[in-house]
Amino acid sequence: xxxxxxxxxxxxxxxxxxxxxxxxxxxxxxxxxxxxxxxxxxxxxxxxxxxxxxxxxxxxxxxxxxxxxxxxxxxxxxxxxxxxxxxxxxxxxxxxxxxxxxxxxxxxxxxxxxxxxxxxxxxxx
Numbered sequence: 001x002x003x004x005x006x007x008x009x010x011x012x013x014x015x016x017x018x019x020x021x022x023x024x025x026x027x028x029x030x031x032x033x034x035x036x037x038x039x040x041x042x043x044x045x046x047x048x049x050x051x052x053x054x055x056x057x058x059x060x061x062x063x064x065x066x067x068x069x070x071x072x073x074x075x076x077x078x079x080x081x082x083x084x085x086x087x088x089x090x091x092x093x094x095x096x097x098x099x100x101x102x103x104x105x106x107x108x109x110x111x112x113x114x115x116x117x118x119x120x121x122x123x124x125x
Contacts (some may be wrong), residue, residue: 002027002114004096005116007119011123018121020096034053038094038095039118101113
């Protein structure tokens with residue numbers, strides 16, 4: 001089991017930036033990929049970005065690919081999400097996730113086994 005803790009959420013104005021961090025602990029040797037998802041009330045969880053742990057190959061949702069950047073520090077078992085040019089529609093609870101098996105592209109929540117508690121991002125207009 002992998003335990004995940006996110007940090008870095010908060011309130012930001014439109015056009016601003018935030019960086020989320022997610023630290024993994026526990027059985028981290030079995031991590032194949034880590035990702036970020038977001039969810040707003042009444043909506044399904046939405047894929048944001050993911051990164052393969054060994055190769056560093058990245059995947060992005062079309063809605064964020066020119067504004068967000070996912071990266072990892074495998075020595076610190078940490079994944080980051082740099083969010084620039086934030087928009088009000090980016091407002092959501094952002095959750096970190098870890099996958100423990102190979103998947104084609106890690107764009108589905110079902111690809112991931114472990115989840116963090118989430119951190120709120122609010123972008124004011």
